[in-house]
Amino acid sequence: MRHDSSLGLRCYFLSHVEAYVETPLIEFRDVTKRFDEKIVLDKANLAIYENQITTIIGKSGSGKSVLLKHIIGLLSPDEGSILFRGKPVREMKKIEWNGYRSRISYMFQNNALFDSMSVFENIAMPLRQTTNLGKKEIERKVMSRSEQMELADALLKYPSELSGGMQKRVALARALVTDPTIVLFDEPTTGQDPIRKNLILSMIAHYRKQFGFTAILISHDIPDVFFISDRILLLWEGKIAFHGTYDELTRLKHPMIDEFLQSLAGLRDELTGLLSKEMFTARYALTLSGGRVDTKISAVLFSVHSEHLADALGHQAALKVLKALGEYVNKYLGPLGGFSARHNRDRILTILPHIGIEEARQVVHDLAQGLQLKALPEIQALTGGKIGAVTCFEISVTAGITEGSSADDIERIMEKAEANQNIIARYQCGKESAQ
Amino acid sequence: MASTIKDYSFRTFFDYLGKRTIKGINNLGTIVIFFTLAFLKIFRPKQIRELIQQVYFIGAKSANIVMLVGIFTGMVLGLQLFYTLTKFGSEGVLGSVVALTLIRELGPVLTAIMITARAGSAMSAEIGILRISEQIDALYTMRIDPVRYLISPRIAAAIISFPLLTAFFDLMGILGGYLTGVVLLGVDKGAYFYRIHTYVDIVDIRGGFIKSIIFAVLVVTTCCYQGYFTHLRTDSYGSKSVSISTTSAVVISCVMILVSDYVVTSFLM
Numbered sequence: 001m002r003h004d005s006s007l008g009l010r011c012y013f014l015s016h017v018e019a020y021v022e023t024p025l026i027e028f029r030d031v032t033k034r035f036d037e038k039i040v041l042d043k044a045n046l047a048i049y050e051n052q053i054t055t056i057i058g059k060s061g062s063g064k065s066v067l068l069k070h071i072i073g074l075l076s077p078d079e080g081s082i083l084f085r086g087k088p089v090r091e092m093k094k095i096e097w098n099g100y101r102s103r104i105s106y107m108f109q110n111n112a113l114f115d116s117m118s119v120f121e122n123i124a125m126p127l128r129q130t131t132n133l134g135k136k137e138i139e140r141k142v143m144s145r146s147e148q149m150e151l152a153d154a155l156l157k158y159p160s161e162l163s164g165g166m167q168k169r170v171a172l173a174r175a176l177v178t179d180p181t182i183v184l185f186d187e188p189t190t191g192q193d194p195i196r197k198n199l200i201l202s203m204i205a206h207y208r209k210q211f212g213f214t215a216i217l218i219s220h221d222i223p224d225v226f227f228i229s230d231r232i233l234l235l236w237e238g239k240i241a242f243h244g245t246y247d248e249l250t251r252l253k254h255p256m257i258d259e260f261l262q263s264l265a266g267l268r269d270e271l272t273g274l275l276s277k278e279m280f281t282a283r284y285a286l287t288l289s290g291g292r293v294d295t296k297i298s299a300v301l302f303s304v305h306s307e308h309l310a311d312a313l314g315h316q317a318a319l320k321v322l323k324a325l326g327e328y329v330n331k332y333l334g335p336l337g338g339f340s341a342r343h344n345r346d347r348i349l350t351i352l353p354h355i356g357i358e359e360a361r362q363v364v365h366d367l368a369q370g371l372q373l374k375a376l377p378e379i380q381a382l383t384g385g386k387i388g389a390v391t392c393f394e395i396s397v398t399a400g401i402t403e404g405s406s407a408d409d410i411e412r413i414m415e416k417a418e419a420n421q422n423i424i425a426r427y428q429c430g431k432e433s434a435q
Numbered sequence: 436m437a438s439t440i441k442d443y444s445f446r447t448f449f450d451y452l453g454k455r456t457i458k459g460i461n462n463l464g465t466i467v468i469f470f471t472l473a474f475l476k477i478f479r480p481k482q483i484r485e486l487i488q489q490v491y492f493i494g495a496k497s498a499n500i501v502m503l504v505g506i507f508t509g510m511v512l513g514l515q516l517f518y519t520l521t522k523f524g525s526e527g528v529l530g531s532v533v534a535l536t537l538i539r540e541l542g543p544v545l546t547a548i549m550i551t552a553r554a555g556s557a558m559s560a561e562i563g564i565l566r567i568s569e570q571i572d573a574l575y576t577m578r579i580d581p582v583r584y585l586i587s588p589r590i591a592a593a594i595i596s597f598p599l600l601t602a603f604f605d606l607m608g609i610l611g612g613y614l615t616g617v618v619l620l621g622v623d624k625g626a627y628f629y630r631i632h633t634y635v636d637i638v639d640i641r642g643g644f645i646k647s648i649i650f651a652v653l654v655v656t657t658c659c660y661q662g663y664f665t666h667l668r669t670d671s672y673g674s675k676s677v678s679i680s681t682t683s684a685v686v687i688s689c690v691m692i693l694v695s696d697y698v699v700t701s702f703l704m
Contacts, residue, residue: 072576101578112573126577129481129584178577 023086025050025182025214026071028240031080033066040066042238043080053208053215055225058235064218065109067235068184071216072106073097102130105180109187109218111171113159119146120155123173130178145173149203165196172200176207185217189225197221198319201228205345227345250278272326272342280341280349284410287353297404298352298360301417302329305346307394321395322346324375332367349414357403364399368424371397376427394428469663470656473586485588493554493589493655494596498603504549505542505604509611512536516612517620526616530627531634533612534605538635538643542605543597544696547650550593550600551688555658558589559684562662563677571663586659590652597651598644605643642703649699653691658684 024047033041040063048054048071056064069075070082073089081088084100092100113122120142127138146152149169159167168188175183185204189197201221205228208215219225226232226246234242234249242249275283287297302325309317325348329340333350340350352360376395400421404413512533520526562585565571574581609631616622661684668676 074572074575098578104576106573106576108569108573108576110569112569114570114573115568126579129579130577174577 022049024048024083025085026216027083027086028067028070029081029083031070031077031082032238033063033070033075034078039238041070041077044235044239046233046240046243048214048216049231050214051208051212052230053205053217053228054231054233055217055219055229056233056235057219057225060220062235063238064235065186068106068186068216068218071182071184072104073101074106102178103181104184105175105178105182106184107171107175107186107188109190111159111167113167113170113174115159118156118158119151119162119170122159122170123177126174126178141177145177148207149173165192165199168192168196168200169203172203176211176213179211180213182214182216185215185219187218187220189219189221195319195323198224198322201225202319202345204228227342250281272323272348273330274326274348275339275341277341277343280339280351281410283339284351287351296354296356298355298357299402299404299413299417300333300350300352300360300364301400301402301414301421302348302350303346303398303421305396305398309393309395318346321376321397325371325397328367328371328375332363332370336363343414349410349417351404351413357401360401364401364424368397368399372425372427376425392428394426396423396426398422399424465664466656466660469582469586469660470590470652473582473590473656473659476580476583476587477591479583479587482583482588482591485584486591489588489592490595492557493550493592494599497550497553497596497600500549500553501546501600501604502607504545505607506611506614508541508545508604509533509537509608509613510615511611512541512608513612513615513620517616517622526620526622527626528630528634529612529616529622530609531630533616534609534631534635535639537605537608537612538639540696540700542601542608543643543646543650544692546601546604546647547597547654547692548689549604550597551654551658551685551692555654555688556681556685558655559658559662560677560681562586562659563665563680566663566666567673567677581663586663589659590655593651593655594648597647597654601643601647642700645703646696646699649695650692653695654688657688657691660684661687 026048028044028046030043030045031041032039032043044067046067056067058064066075070077076090081090083089084092087096089097089100114125117125123142123145124138127133127141131138133141142155143152146155149172151166151169151173154162154166154170159170162170172188175185188204189200192200201219201224204215204217207213217225217229229246231243232246232249233240236242242252244252274280304318304321304325306318306321309321322345326340326342329338329348329350333340333352336352336355338350338352338355340348343349352363355363376397398421400417400419402413402416402420404416408416513529516529516532516536517526520529520532562571565585571581571585574584613624613627617624617627661680662677665676665680668679670676671679
């Protein structure tokens with residue numbers, strides 16, 4: 001089927017113009033950038049809204065970093081204008097421009113740490129050079145950020161002595177030490193293992209909530225990055241071809257988006273080993289159409305909840321719980337023909353074709369036992385035997401079981417399963433509690 | 436037909452010459468602006484720490500090599516001049532000739548060349564690496580003016596260090612001349628120092644210091660400029676561009692030292 005792509009996009013944009021009536025924090029209007037003969041940005045239009053995580057996706061070399069460098073002023077457009085709260089940055093007075101710049105931090109793709117300085121000096125650098133804070137106050141701020149990023153033991157080391165993940169955290173600490181209101185992340189997870197990727201993304205989401213900044217991210221780590229993003233921008237051939245949520249992205253019928261999503265279809269979620277959302281959707285459609293009209297399915301929605309877990313054990317602990325849940329779901333529900341995918345950062349949906357609800361309940365009960373007796377207590381190992389010594393934390397895993405039919409779409413099934421959710425495993429300050 | 440070819444090659448030659456001249460003037464203008472901006476930013480706050488570090492790097496750490504070169508230059512001068520002056524029966528003026536040669540000419544020039552080789556090349560390479568690894572961009576994103584932070588302290592440190600090292604070189608050279616002239620070849624010790632005291636004027640010393648300050652500005656501006664704009668090179672990229680920038684910085688600095696030495700000397704005479 002052929003469709004008018006420009007019409008689809010136009011309608012889509014119009015619907016969004018109505019949705020966002022607030023003034024964008026940063027706006028690009030017909031921004032064009034050329035390098036010699038090559039046009040990298042071609043009348044690009046985009047809007048970034050306050051207190052959101054906006055992710056820019058696109059092919060390598062499509063101009064994503066160039067776009068980000070325009071925001072901070074490392075590059076300036078050949079044509080068009082960039083607006084900050086509705087005011088063109090080019091028309092700003094020096095004091096306004098400095099004020100604008102002081103709000104923004106930039107985390108480079110290769111970290112751009114000062115290799116002749118220690119970790120402490122790297123993090124302290126912007127404070128020493130751009131503020132009038134005293135030595136003690138600078139030290140206090142650096143220590144505070146270092147502890148949040150789990151870098152306290154590495155403060156005297158040099159960047160070359162650190163692993164890639166630690167270097168990323170140093171860069172993140174340096175970007176956040178000045179309490180910016182806008183943080184630009186240029187591929188913050190490149191070259192990291194699945195745990196680290198999710199760890200960095202979790203940190204970004206967590207600190208965005210904690211410190212309340214606006215985050216603009218470039219990332220190829222799909223689908224993980226979508227779980228933390230409020231809005232997604234697709235940069236294609238120098239223009240913003242799409243902006244909206246991930247769900248809207250998957251619904252939009254356009255050759256460019258199709259090509260993009262097809263490239264995701266074969267991917268698995270690296271953290272949990274489950275199917276990608278696209279593969280899950282395709283398999284769900286196949287299950288319904290391939291079976292009889294009255295195909296019987298059961299669905300289980302698992303969610304992970306935690307209280308003070310990151311404060312007590314770091315961000316890695318929450319990811320380990322999620323990873324363990326993914327493994328248990330695969331182990332117990334996979335052999336029954338079940339297929340699963342993460343539907344946001346902490347939720348996993350499993351479809352069990354041709355399985356009745358009672359049988360599903362029994363399997364989930366077995367899974368919960370394994371989770372309760374083996375996986376969650378392993379979290380205790382992360383504490384080094386200091387549970388409850390500093391902060392009390394709680395982890396709970398809930399599951400909602402429901403029946404579905406061929407008339408139900410995935411959203412409907414999730415709603416039904418969510419309504420039935422109960423705690424199946426819990427771990428609290430060293431105490432286990434079977435449900 | 437032959438005249439057309441001749442016209443064409445003439446045109447190509449003048450095209451090339453014109454392009455090179457315009458490029459040269461552009462570069463010169465850029466260097467002058469670069470230096471002016473960096474010089475003015477010396478007086479901004481928060482410079483002391485970097486300034487001390489650079490004085491230590493350019494000045495204190497170059498002292499050994501300057502001392503070594505100074506002593507041997509003075510020794511060679513003492514040796515050569517002794518045999519020349521003996522021909523005229525004037526070996527008694529050895530001290531003043533050695534001292535004047537060092538203070539007016541060799542001291543500032545050789546010190547500048549030594550610092551170029553030791554500190555100038557390192558400066559150019561360091562700034563070049565900062566540039567290609569985006570550390571200069573990182574400074575900008577943190578609202579730290581890269582010229583103020585990286586270049587200004589180096590210029591200030593060079594202006595402080597060059598005259599001091601030149602004086603040190605002169606002193607070591609005179610001592611070297613003493614070793615060969617007095618200790619080895621038997622020139623009278625009192626005559627050696629008396630002639631220095633008599634013939635060396637404050638004008639000579641001032642001239643030497645003026646030269647050393649001019650060399651300081653030329654060397655540090657050239658080396659920093661080559662490193663700072665290493666990413667704009669069209670003949671190479673990445674680490675190769677840093678190596679070529681460093682080589683260019685040293686070669687251009689040495690040529691500039693010798694050319695400006697002649698110009699300044701002709702003004703000071």
